[in-house]
Amino acid sequence: MSDARTIHRTDLDLSLVHRGKVRDVYRVDASTLLMVASDRVSAFDVVLPQPIPHKGEVLTLLTAWWLEQLESMLAHHLIAVHPDRIVERVPLLEASRDVWARRAMLVRETDPVLVECVVRGYLSGSAWKEYRATGTLAGEPLPEGLRESERIDPAIFSPATKAQKGEHDENITFDRMSGIVGDELAERLRDLSMRVYAYGRDVAEAKDILLADTKFEFGHRDGELLLIDEVLTPDSSRFWPCEAYVVGRSQPSLDKQPIRDFLETLDWDKTPPPPDLPDEVVGAASERYREVFHRLTGTELDAYEPPVFGDDR
Ligand SMILES: Nc1ncnc2c1ncn2[C@@H]1O[C@H](COP(=O)(O)OP(=O)(O)OP(=O)(O)O)[C@@H](O)[C@H]1O
Numbered sequence: 001m002s003d004a005r006t007i008h009r010t011d012l013d014l015s016l017v018h019r020g021k022v023r024d025v026y027r028v029d030a031s032t033l034l035m036v037a038s039d040r041v042s043a044f045d046v047v048l049p050q051p052i053p054h055k056g057e058v059l060t061l062l063t064a065w066w067l068e069q070l071e072s073m074l075a076h077h078l079i080a081v082h083p084d085r086i087v088e089r090v091p092l093l094e095a096s097r098d099v100w101a102r103r104a105m106l107v108r109e110t111d112p113v114l115v116e117c118v119v120r121g122y123l124s125g126s127a128w129k130e131y132r133a134t135g136t137l138a139g140e141p142l143p144e145g146l147r148e149s150e151r152i153d154p155a156i157f158s159p160a161t162k163a164q165k166g167e168h169d170e171n172i173t174f175d176r177m178s179g180i181v182g183d184e185l186a187e188r189l190r191d192l193s194m195r196v197y198a199y200g201r202d203v204a205e206a207k208d209i210l211l212a213d214t215k216f217e218f219g220h221r222d223g224e225l226l227l228i229d230e231v232l233t234p235d236s237s238r239f240w241p242c243e244a245y246v247v248g249r250s251q252p253s254l255d256k257q258p259i260r261d262f263l264e265t266l267d268w269d270k271t272p273p274p275p276d277l278p279d280e281v282v283g284a285a286s287e288r289y290r291e292v293f294h295r296l297t298g299t300e301l302d303a304y305e306p307p308v309f310g311d312d313r
C-alpha cells in the first residue's frame with residue numbers, strides 16, 4: 001500500500017552522488033546506484049518550495065510500469081523497484097524504508113551518453129519556438145503553415161545537449177549529435193528512441209492521452225547500451241488530455257496545469273527565489289499526478305504492486 005509521507009529531501013545511510021532537481025542518487029556499490037525520486041517539483045528549472053504528495057511515487061512506478069513492457073524492445077538499467085527486493089539486496093535500507101519505498105529504483109550505474117534523446121510528435125515548447133522563428137525543427141525544414149501543437153507525422157527526433165547545473169538544455173541538430181557521440185551511436189539512439197516513443201504514443205492514445213513529446217537518456221555499462229533514468233513520465237514528457245486538445249494554441253498539461261495556472265497569476269521573473277504554492281494548488285497538482293498514473297495504467301496508484309525484474313523474478 002502507498003504510504004502517505006511526502007518527501008522533499010532524503011538523507012539515507014548511503015553516500016549521496018547527486019542531488020538533482022527531483023532525484024537524490026546514492027551509491028550502493030561499485031556498479032549500483034539507488035535513485036530516489038523525491039516529491040520536489042520544478043517550474044522553469046527552479047525547484048518550488050512545496051513538495052507535491054505522491055509525485056515521486058508516480059514517477060518511479062510509472063517508469064517501472066513502462067520498463068516492464070519495454071523489456072523485449074531494449075535493455076534498461078532497472079534492477080529492482082519492489083521495496084522487498086530492494087531490501088533483500090541492500091539490507092541496511094530496511095530502517096529507512098518508509099522514506100524511500102515505492103519511490104526508489106535500484107539501477108545499474110552507467111556512463112551516461114551526454115545527449116538527451118528527445119522525440120516530438122506534436123509541435124510544442126522549444127520546437128514550436130524554433131519552427132516559428134526558422135521553419136525548422138532540430139535544424140531540418142518542416143512543411144510550411146503548421147500551427148502550434150499540430151501533430152507531426154512521422155514524429156521527429158530532436159536531440160539536446162545535457163545542461164550543466166543552472167543552465168537550460170540546448171536543442172542540437174542530428175549532425176551535431178553525430179559529431180558528439182559518433183555516427184553509429186547517434187543512429188542507434190535515434191532508432192531506439194523513435195521505437196519507444198511510438199510504443200508509448202500508441203499506449204497513451206488508447207487511454208485518451210496525447211504523448212506530445214518525451215526525452216530519453218541512455219548510458220553504457222560493460223559494453224551494453226541501456227535505457228536509463230526515468231521513462232515516459234510526466235516529468236520527462238508532455239502528456240495532454242485528448243478531450244482538451246485544440247490545434248493553434250498551447251495545451252493544458254495533464255499534470256502541471258494547476259501549478260502553471262497559479263504561477264501565471266504572479267509577477268515572478270522565473271529566477272530564484274521561487275514563490276510558495278498555496279495548499280489548494282499543491283493538492284490539485286497531487287491529484288493530477290495520481291490521475292496520470294491511473295489513466296495510463298488503469299490501476300489506482302495505491303493499489304499498484306510494483307513489478308519484479310530480472311534475477312528476482
Ligand atoms: N543508470 C544510470 N547511471 C548513471 N546515471 C544515471 C542513471 N540513470 C539516471 N542517471 C542520471 O541521474 C540523474 C537523475 O537526477 P535528476 O533527474 O534529479 O537530475 P537531472 O536530470 O540531472 O537534473 P538537475 O540536476 O538539473 O536537476 C540524471 O543526471 C541522470 O542522467
Ligand SMILES: [Mg+2]
Pocket residue numbers: 020229
Ligand atoms: Mg532528470
